[in-house]
Amino acid sequence: MTELELPVLQVMPELKEILNRRTSALLIAEPGAGKTTQTPLAFLDESWLDGQKIVMLEPRRLAARSAAAYMASQLGEKVGQTVGYRVRMDSKTSASTRIEVVTEGILTRMLQRDPELGGVGMIIFDEFHERNIHGDLGLALALESQSVLREDLRLLIMSATLEAEPVAALLGGAPVVHCAGRQYPVETVYAPPAAGTPLHQAVAAVVTRALSAHDGDMLVFLPGAREIGQVRRELEQRGLPAGCVIRPLHGQLPQQEQDEAVAPDRQGRRKIILSTSIAETSLTIQGVTIVVDAGLMRTQMFSPRTGMSGLTTVKVSKASADQRRGRAGRTMRGTAYRLWSREEQDFLPERSTPEILQTDLAPLALELAAWGVKDPLSLLWLDPPPAAAYGQAVELLKRLGALDSGGGITGLGKKMSTAGMHPRLSRMVLLGAAQGHGMLAAVLAALLQERDLFQGQSMDRDVDIRKRAEAVAAWMRGGRGALSGLADEGRIRRIEQEIRGIRATMDLDADAAINEEYAGPLLSLAYPDRIGQNRGNGRFLLTSGRGVEIGQVQLLSRAPYIVAASVDDAKGAEGRVLLAAPLPEEELFALHQDGIIREGAIAWDRQIQGVKARQVTRLGAVILRESPDPAPPSDAIAEALLDGIAVEGLDILPWNKSSTQLRQRLQFMHLMHADWPDFSGETLSGTLREWLQPYLHGMKKKSDLQRLHMSAVLEQSLTWEQRKQLDEEAPTHITVPSGSRIPVDYSDPAKPVLAVKLQEMFGWHETPRIGRGKMPLTLHLLSPAQRPVQVTSDLASFWKQGYFDVKKDLKGRYPKHYWPDDPLEAVPTRRTRPQ
Template sequence: MRDVVSLCAVTHAAAPVFPITSLLPEIVSSLAAHPRLVLEAPPGAGKTTQVPLALHDADWLAGKKIVMLEPRRVAARSAASFMARQLGDEIGGLVGYRIRFEQRVSARTRIEVVTEGILTRMLQDDPELCDVGALLFDEFHERHLAGDLGLALARDVQTGLREDLRLVVMSATLDGARIATWLDAPRLSSAGRSFPVDVSHAPPKRDEALEHQVRRVLVDALATQPGDALVFLPGQREIARCRAQLEAALPGDVELLALHGELPVDAQTHVLQPSTDGRRRVVLATNVAESSVTLPGVRIVVDSGQAREPRFDPNSGFSRLEIVSISQASADQRAGRAGRVASGVALRLWPESQRLEPQRRPEIAQVDLAALALELAAWGDPSLVFPDAPPAGAMGAAHDLLQRLDALDTRGAITQTGRRMLALGTHPRLAAMLLAGADAGERALACDLCALLEARDPLRPLPGTPRSDGVAARWQALAAFRSGRTPADAQRGALAAIDAAAKQWRRRLKLDAAPPSSAPVHVLGDLLGHAFPDRIGHRHARDDARYTLSNGRMARLFDDSTLRGETWIVASELRHEAKDALLLRGAPIDEARLRRQWPERFIDADETRWDAERRALVGERVRRFDGIVLDARANGRVDPAQAAQALSDAVGALGLDVLPWRDALRQWQARVQAVRAWMPELALPDVSDATLLATRDAWLRPAFAGITRLDALGADALADALQNQLDWSLRQQLDRLAPVRITVPSGMARAIDYAIEADGTPAPPVLAVKLQELFGLAKTPTVADGRVPLTIHLLSPAGRPLQVTQDLAGFWERTYPEVRKEMKGRYPKHPWPEDPWNAPATHRAKPRGT
């Protein structure tokens, strides 16, 4: 209890004044009354360092710890160090941090700053978080996948196990109202501390490289503006290129610094401290400088408008960092960095006409979800609620992969292997490989491969040398580097980083064994096969440059590939193309080891498949490894039990148009999609062509029962299969909300035409009707409980269009007199009254003699 007292005393005696200081009592009292809070505070408000200190002695904390989540390692170290200094304590005392491969905590630590993966492990290992009283999610607007998962898990824990656990979501730029509604939490906002910032644009000249553009703009800004400069760049490569350009261009009294997540701790500390010799500074930074860290003295911001963010890369099977345009919210945050200490300028290196997305898209919508699916399986609650739901297609692919990796069983439950994989804290592909080694030497080799797969390619092609697509060449370069020899085609810095990462993995696995100095190339492939079981390939019988992969797809080699001639390979990186994928990186595999490790994947069976050339089902005796057919011989029999699946596969290959569609069924499809968009609260199923094709096994395969030909499926059977996706009550709702026909004032029932635009949005529904049939109708008819007006195509007596309108009253008032004047002489046998409001509607011509 002595530590608690001393922390209270120091905090109240020495707390500096920040913009958020006046709001701190309200934050504390809000959390006393309600266990959740959304806090919006702009950069510089002090939320990251002052809120944890303000909460530490709250009565409801009851002596428990505060854990604050930071999305970046630089920010985690910086925030913990600042709070420790403010308390006059050492880091790892009352305030500490834990990040990947590094921690500074002790038994005294009561405020712990962690990165996102650490929090997930804490929650999975101890769902009750017995010694934690509050979880703070800082910079939540960055919407990292691990942050979304951490908040969803914490919300679940609070709801079911720990009503006393406090959750605080903090952000500088956030759709606070939406998150507060989702979290069912009060919402508080703080002012920031900023001075005016003059924002201007300095787009690139024609064919100007980024590093030249930065030099041109920055040199001019330093000559005309006071203060230090902060340059936002996508990543380390761009930082290195800009640094090389600026070292010769900047005056000697300007200190040039870099700031990124891989920087050593002492170098990060130096950047974040004020200059000690009075020199101006230029800091070249990634988006780690966007939030949570403060750079003293900055009054000039040069913004490339780019960042490296994770996107799913189907070539590698992982989420990889790609250069993307930042959001408008990020651009505003970056510009605000120039106004922390005084007025400043922000120079944007893109045209003013370029429009940015308002907010950053959440990672959950655009990255590989295998790790998330494994975490959810371990948690055991598939109904976990996220701020943005994970896409169903990506989750389905993730479950398929995890079953191949033996991390999930056929029911989707986590296996013992899956739990061991989860404990390693890396992508499930890599975790499966790290666990696959037969002995300590192979496990050390797996650590090397893990580091190689996570890193950028350490080899650069030399002129006149064959293309190197073998993983073995990369590993051999690493082994040579360790022995003091760096190959001519290798980058020493990249190999040093890979070697350091491999050491960290050996430490994680508690491996004392040194990495081997040599290894057969087949052993590399055998290990990689555990990471990429879906990309094990067998050489094509008639083309030694083509391989059938275990996922059923085809891949080809470069003409000068070092893998040419190998019977079995594994592809660690592919470029997906229109026909065959192109193998960019791979290794040979030993078939004998394949048979020992996965005997259950070698199968002999009678199968029925669709023959695209003959457009018919054929029966065969097949020997296969997963999706690779090693041998197939016709047996002259079509198995009725397998025919439905084969016909469903045929539709997958040929497309939905091969089915017997009627116009009425296409209209039903359009009606469902339209009501689904207009009234999402009904949760109608998605029946778009893309979704129907992807889910055909669920709705279409049962309709093929007992059928052995595609053309044997009738139109009525197809309609039943589709419409059975809606239960009786939803069908009733659909008929009421999007009727097929509507009765018009003439007493006739006229069809409504529904359509879906190319982008998937519903077009306005159309009622095409003769003008005379609507006499007396002033209000435009609607569907969807009055939400959607019909677009009325008013027709002449001959059925030709006269007018298109959604404002029927306006048509009678303003346009009808002109139409009447023109049409009365052309169609004299039909009524054209002067007063259409009160004339009787009719679908007939005037009676004879009138």
């Protein structure tokens, strides 16, 4: 099939006609349709474009360069003439460039510099189904520019798997054009590994199997660079067939190595391309007829709970799995192996979660502030930023000095927004440069934006970032041996390129000395919420309140203060420090004076069982200094004491038998009369300030509380009439026929108990009642040994029916005691026999 036969060209007349009369449209084109490389070229000569540029936003750098190169070749030109690209740290454009393929925040930067986008007539958002946050932001800003400043600006959304209806509605009812793809048949083979098989071994086994069963090149999808290295080593150990070569492909590789992976092998060898999701869309890799899909991808997840981001491995969606499968049928028939079962396929999510819903929103919030937006809902979004995560991002930017208290952008914030880095890192470089440490800040920023320099090497367990900075500085001075055996050269060259880019963007003094010992103070400017205080055993408390630990004992484990620049927060109660540097105490006080608070701290201390009053100097959750407070306010002491009672429970108070019974009697009255106050433990605990605080003057510890007279405290909450009513309806004792005054047990206020010896109740016909006769007491009739022989609330019935069986038993066990035949006429006695 020739380029003239590409399916997208069949729908191009319809798409052109739509954009001649409207300013927005959607193109849903299946894989292989040619949308990425044909659509921009097709619109170059449209009259409404009038010589202006077309900007196409591509989610991935490799795809952007590849698309630009392919379009340029179709015009018989080199990249940088009619067709060019701009990606992070790399661009090829000229004055004659009419089509610019851009990535990441390039479009956002263009809009921020010139909201009218002068000289740009059309923006194409390619592979929009990937829902990259830069795409979502770029579309939101472009829509506002179109509605307010540029009614003539054309917007075209392109995708292979996007749900068109929500996007069309977002664009004001934009028409949708559908296009079939150019796809050869692909056989799907489900090959789930045995339980417990490591991923690299499972993948290598399927690769070996597929190599022997099929011809052609192979594309293997893995979650990340680490797994790519593991699978490569496993395949090399197993032994590759003759004429095969392994090509890794991921975003951290140098451009030359990425291009080698995509291009046909110069020696005609069979390629096994081990790739991340970078090859999932946009790229057509000639010769690939086999796909092996591990079914996993790495994604950035932000936790509002901890305020930290981390890479997480998740299962791919059905849409992504289908995209990967389709790579095997772009040029001929193919086969796709999936390392999961048919049953597991049914449980995969339909689509991947949009990045805007799960990533750190601080960069987005800063871009919106630079645009002049405080409320993100004032813009149009397919998925608006989550309120909690966005609010957290705004608070961070205020702490970094990028936003003022009202949420408006500051002068520092404007500079940070143009740096092309995370706001944390741009602040570090800007403030570090002002202190004469700009190049060290650039080195640290580059290290933190790359995969760990020592990862997978002999030094990777040492979390001290100063050693990485020292090695990079030595490399840049020409000391290539400084990294011998510690890092691969490709990685260090990427870091070096990043440093050069930061230096150029931020206009840094290239001759400034790099003193890696100042790494901690610089990092604290980027991560003020991750300044950690040593708690012993390699554990640190961060100013954010989060706990972290250094896994292996090392010099940094003993530092009084550190800055944890990179933390794995995916597992456990405490995060694991990946990269950090020590922070000298004097620098902590010098750099963070604005955030340091000096205050009195009065709180209940469970260890001493008393109120502890201190003068505290703290930064966030970290207490830097503390000393006893010689004269704390008495009302604050009382409040803290009440908090202690609430924590320890009411049992800390000096309840005796009398006060406990009083509290129970009062609760009985509450049950009997709705207008009486509630004296349950729950209510008393919740109202301590109302009934107890007046009696705490001069007290500050548990032993002081023993001076309280709890009966008197409780009685003070009653009126004189209530006290009288209490004695009448809830008596403390009942006088029984023998003359004894027996205490009433109100332990269960709903069922008061009178425990009395059976012989003392002779002659009493009816059950005694309290509460003005409304509540019969539950009688525990006791044997001479004070053990219950009968429980009843109907004494008359007991005398008639139960007494004689009880008498028979008791008379046999206690023959000397008095057991009359007629208990109602008998003489009650507290003794063995009546006298």
